[in-house]
Amino acid sequence: MTNKALQKGYEPQDVEAKWLDHWTENKTFTADPEAPGEPFSIVIPPPNVTGALHIGHALNITLQDILCRHRRQKGMNVLWVPGMDHAGIATQNVVERALATEGKSRTDFTREAFNERVWEWKKDYGGRILTQIRRIGASVDWTRERFTMDEGLSKAVREVFVRLYEEGLIYKGDYIINWCNRCRTALADLEVEYAPRVDGLWKIRYPLADGSGDLVVATTRPETMLGDTAVAVHPEDERYQEYIGKTVILPLVGRHIPVIADEYVDREFGTGCLKVTPAHDMNDFELGRKHGLEVIQVIDDQGNMNEQAGEAWQGMDKAACRQKIVEDLKSKGFLIEFNEFEHNVGECYRCKTVIEPHVSTQWFVNVQGMAKAARRAVETGETRIVPEQWTKTYYDWLDNIRDWCISRQLWWGHRIPAWTCQDCGRLIVAREDPTTCTECGSTALEQEEDVLDTWFSSALWPFSTLGWPDSTRELEVYYPTSVLVTAFDILFFWVARMMMMGIHFMDKAPFSDVYIHALVRDAEGKKMSKSVGNVIDPLIMMDKYGTDSLRFTLTAFAAMGRDIKLSEERIDGYRHFMNKLWNASRFALMNLPDTIPDVDLKDVTGHHHLWILHRLEEVKELVDEALMEYRFNEAAQGLYSFLWREFCDWYLEMIKVDFNGDDETAKTNATKTLHTVLSELLILLHPIIPFITQEIWSHLPDVPGDDLAQVAFPEKRPQFKNAETATRMDMVRDLVVAIRNIRAELSINPGLKLSPLVRTSSSEDKAYIEENIPMILFLARLERIEIGPDVVAPKASASAAVGGNSLFVPIAGAVDFESELSRLDKELAKVSKELAIVERKLANEDFTAKAPAHVVQKEREKADAASEKQRKLQGLFDRIKGLME
Numbered sequence: 001m002t003n004k005a006l007q008k009g010y011e012p013q014d015v016e017a018k019w020l021d022h023w024t025e026n027k028t029f030t031a032d033p034e035a036p037g038e039p040f041s042i043v044i045p046p047p048n049v050t051g052a053l054h055i056g057h058a059l060n061i062t063l064q065d066i067l068c069r070h071r072r073q074k075g076m077n078v079l080w081v082p083g084m085d086h087a088g089i090a091t092q093n094v095v096e097r098a099l100a101t102e103g104k105s106r107t108d109f110t111r112e113a114f115n116e117r118v119w120e121w122k123k124d125y126g127g128r129i130l131t132q133i134r135r136i137g138a139s140v141d142w143t144r145e146r147f148t149m150d151e152g153l154s155k156a157v158r159e160v161f162v163r164l165y166e167e168g169l170i171y172k173g174d175y176i177i178n179w180c181n182r183c184r185t186a187l188a189d190l191e192v193e194y195a196p197r198v199d200g201l202w203k204i205r206y207p208l209a210d211g212s213g214d215l216v217v218a219t220t221r222p223e224t225m226l227g228d229t230a231v232a233v234h235p236e237d238e239r240y241q242e243y244i245g246k247t248v249i250l251p252l253v254g255r256h257i258p259v260i261a262d263e264y265v266d267r268e269f270g271t272g273c274l275k276v277t278p279a280h281d282m283n284d285f286e287l288g289r290k291h292g293l294e295v296i297q298v299i300d301d302q303g304n305m306n307e308q309a310g311e312a313w314q315g316m317d318k319a320a321c322r323q324k325i326v327e328d329l330k331s332k333g334f335l336i337e338f339n340e341f342e343h344n345v346g347e348c349y350r351c352k353t354v355i356e357p358h359v360s361t362q363w364f365v366n367v368q369g370m371a372k373a374a375r376r377a378v379e380t381g382e383t384r385i386v387p388e389q390w391t392k393t394y395y396d397w398l399d400n401i402r403d404w405c406i407s408r409q410l411w412w413g414h415r416i417p418a419w420t421c422q423d424c425g426r427l428i429v430a431r432e433d434p435t436t437c438t439e440c441g442s443t444a445l446e447q448e449e450d451v452l453d454t455w456f457s458s459a460l461w462p463f464s465t466l467g468w469p470d471s472t473r474e475l476e477v478y479y480p481t482s483v484l485v486t487a488f489d490i491l492f493f494w495v496a497r498m499m500m501m502g503i504h505f506m507d508k509a510p511f512s513d514v515y516i517h518a519l520v521r522d523a524e525g526k527k528m529s530k531s532v533g534n535v536i537d538p539l540i541m542m543d544k545y546g547t548d549s550l551r552f553t554l555t556a557f558a559a560m561g562r563d564i565k566l567s568e569e570r571i572d573g574y575r576h577f578m579n580k581l582w583n584a585s586r587f588a589l590m591n592l593p594d595t596i597p598d599v600d601l602k603d604v605t606g607h608h609h610l611w612i613l614h615r616l617e618e619v620k621e622l623v624d625e626a627l628m629e630y631r632f633n634e635a636a637q638g639l640y641s642f643l644w645r646e647f648c649d650w651y652l653e654m655i656k657v658d659f660n661g662d663d664e665t666a667k668t669n670a671t672k673t674l675h676t677v678l679s680e681l682l683i684l685l686h687p688i689i690p691f692i693t694q695e696i697w698s699h700l701p702d703v704p705g706d707d708l709a710q711v712a713f714p715e716k717r718p719q720f721k722n723a724e725t726a727t728r729m730d731m732v733r734d735l736v737v738a739i740r741n742i743r744a745e746l747s748i749n750p751g752l753k754l755s756p757l758v759r760t761s762s763s764e765d766k767a768y769i770e771e772n773i774p775m776i777l778f779l780a781r782l783e784r785i786e787i788g789p790d791v792v793a794p795k796a797s798a799s800a801a802v803g804g805n806s807l808f809v810p811i812a813g814a815v816d817f818e819s820e821l822s823r824l825d826k827e828l829a830k831v832s833k834e835l836a837i838v839e840r841k842l843a844n845e846d847f848t849a850k851a852p853a854h855v856v857q858k859e860r861e862k863a864d865a866a867s868e869k870q871r872k873l874q875g876l877f878d879r880i881k882g883l884m885e
Contacts, residue, residue: 012546031079048087053132069687083146179358201341218270413451462510523567611729
């Protein structure tokens with residue numbers, strides 16, 4: 001490769017577009033199941049076809065990409081499968097809204113015509129998020145892109161449905177489900193989100209049928225009392241022992257209903273008497289089944305009161321009915337008390353409509369056995385959840401799982417493969433569409449109108465994307481997948497269901513590790529929200545600061561188990577890191593020849609070279625171990641520190657002495673070491689910041705291959721690990737820093753060359769410093785330096801301890817003492833005034849009690865910083881005064 005100079009400034013847009021095209025055209029990331037190496041596979045959490053890249057996606061994709069690029073470096077056979085989810089409710093809603101702008105609704109179309117419109121929408125708009133995922137640098141295998149409604153996945157969905165039905169695990173029945181009146185569909189328990197709401201708590205008198213008194217129940221939903229079929233009390237509640245087995249008269253309705261006893265009743269809530277409405281409450285439904293109660297549904301699927309509610313209330317919407325019921329109860333003397341009551345109310349996760357528990361005929365999966373198997377896979381270590389704290393959450397959900405309602409009253413999605421014979425009533429579930437009834441031979445077959453829950457198809461994602469139910473080479477090589485990277489909020493929706501389905505159909509858990517990453521919040525730790533206005537758009541950030549800056553920021557803050565506090569300022573900060581890398585590489589390329597000397601590294605001499613090679617080995621180990629164990633932030637921070645504080649701030653400065661001198665051996669050693677360190681540093685950085693590293697790599701001479709994404713992880717050289725070398729070089733660096741600090745503290749002219757003295761405590765230190773005198777003179781801008789065990793401190797000198805040695809810097813003539821004391825006195829007065837203002841504010845109890853916690857904390861931090869600055873200035877003032885005496 002020819003050594004070409006890098007342009008003066010890094011322009012990320014041009015570079016990113018160039019290398020994205022290169023990787024696509026060359027199919028750099030296309031996997032081959034026949035390739036050598038241990039398999040490493042990931043399936044992308046499929047984004048909704050309606051989606052756009054948000055900051056959570058950016059984090060998720062970045063972390064997956066780091067793992068895939070790193071594992072390729074380690075020689076593994078990597079497959080990363082991309083794809084999208086058809087997102088039934090979300091997509092249908094989007095298309096219906098688009099139709100509304102044309103003055104049309106779904107019902108203006110046949111089912112087939114409507115779905116054609118959805119497919120058209122998907123073709124035009126559905127791929128936007130994949131384009132955005134490509135832009136962030138995802139090294140996925142684009143030749144294997146999948147969609148949950150493509151032909152192959154549809155075949156897998158039908159096969160799973162039929163098999164589960166044949167095994168008796170899928171059934172159809174009347175059951176209480178979560179119903180969205182607005183979306184007009186059932187929702188699984190996990191599709192219900194809970195939000196705090198202030199409602200009323202009404203206490204209502206239910207007269208005992210025998211005339212012996214009343215029971216008072218407390219309810220937040222008086223309109224559902226029209227469907228009450230019992231009153232329940234706790235069997236051990238002494239207040240109600242005598243009433244168990246009696247009957248009460250349902251107010252307004254006059255129906256006689258029993259008083260039952262059940263341990264489910266919370267004696268502390270309300271009055272300890274619970275009205276039981278099996279048709280309109282999940283828990284009441286279970287109580288009703290347990291006690292054989294009648295199920296009376298009084299609210300229809302549109303949220304209106306039906307004929308079973310009674311003539312006085314039929315046709316009202318449930319909100320109006322609530323108001324009327326309360327008025328009627330009050331007028332007839334049944335309403336005892338009303339209080340406001342805050343509780344969590346279930347809402348549709350899509351449209352935020354309050355959920356109505358509703359009894360209807362739906363399709364269900366009996367998941368009890370599968371849930372136990374999914375739990376056992378984690379218990380035995382077949383699958384590991386990282387961080388481990390999420391394991392308990394996973395167990396809790398599986399231990400309390402109910403049968404999964406999988407039918408949805410939508411048109412967009414996988415239609416349930418079940419047909420009913422209109423002549424004999426036979427239910428047929430089949431892999432292929434039947435033409436005649438298997439019972440009577442009739443051709444009058446009618447297919448189920450409902451579609452399957454979106455999560456049903458995505459639960460098959462780890463094996464359906466690899467070709468199942470066919471026996472493919474991809475399945476054989478890449479299943480089970482290696483790791484799933486996801487957010488905690490779909491641990492229940494998706495992860496557990498994939499575990500259940502994968503174990504049931506593949507006899508193996510679908511992944512070895514589940515890595516749960518944290519949430520990305522704003523700089524104050526608040527959840528990002530469009531309504532609040534604190535959302536950070538990754539696409540805007542990539543345009544403004546470059547994709548690598550965003551990726552590195554997310555990685556640097558991706559500490560395991562800790563949410564990321566993100567701000568635009570932090571992304572801008574890491575843009576400076578990109579510039580640092582770019583400028584360091586420009587310097588290197590200006591000093592590197594087109595052909596690197598054929599020198600064995602073991603023959604390289606020079607303390608600074610041996611030190612940087614030692615540190616390079618430590619960084620290799622750190623990065624490798626951190627990325628193998630999902631400690632992304634440790635890898636990023638280790639590389640940041642090495643590049644900025646050691647490679648740039650020190651090593652590149654040290655080798656200027658070699659390149660500017662006349663010693664050809666020194667130049668050769670510097671060339672070989674610089675080339676080695678820079679090239680291997682680019683490899684280490686590449687998984688996190690692929691674009692800038694690839695661009696620099698393309699200009700670097702004598703590197704193994706043009707495509708950095710296919711270059712192996714740097715070989716280990718344990719022979720260069722030498723703690724003594726590091727300690728000795730630290731002493732030299734500390735010496736230079738001490739001289740620089742004295743120069744800065746005393747405001748000594750930067751151009752004035754100093755002549756310090758070092759009193760050494762050992763012959764080894766003396767020899768080591770003497771060997772590095774040319775470098776020390778250059779780095780500290782010195783005229784000369786005197787070293788020895790008998791060095792005497794000049795009368796007017798500043799001093800510092802460096803390890804076990806003493807540094808003295810003569811300052812006579814270099815410092816204007818009077819002027820410096822005057823400057824320090826003014827600074828002390830200014831900082832003392834600032835400190836007093838902050839301390840007065842913190843002493844004000846009104847401020848500390850009423851101001852937001854983060855505001856108070858900022859003031860405390862200000863006070864600490866001002867106090868520390870005051871201490872340092874006072875110390876320096878006293879030090880100069882002492883020098884004048």
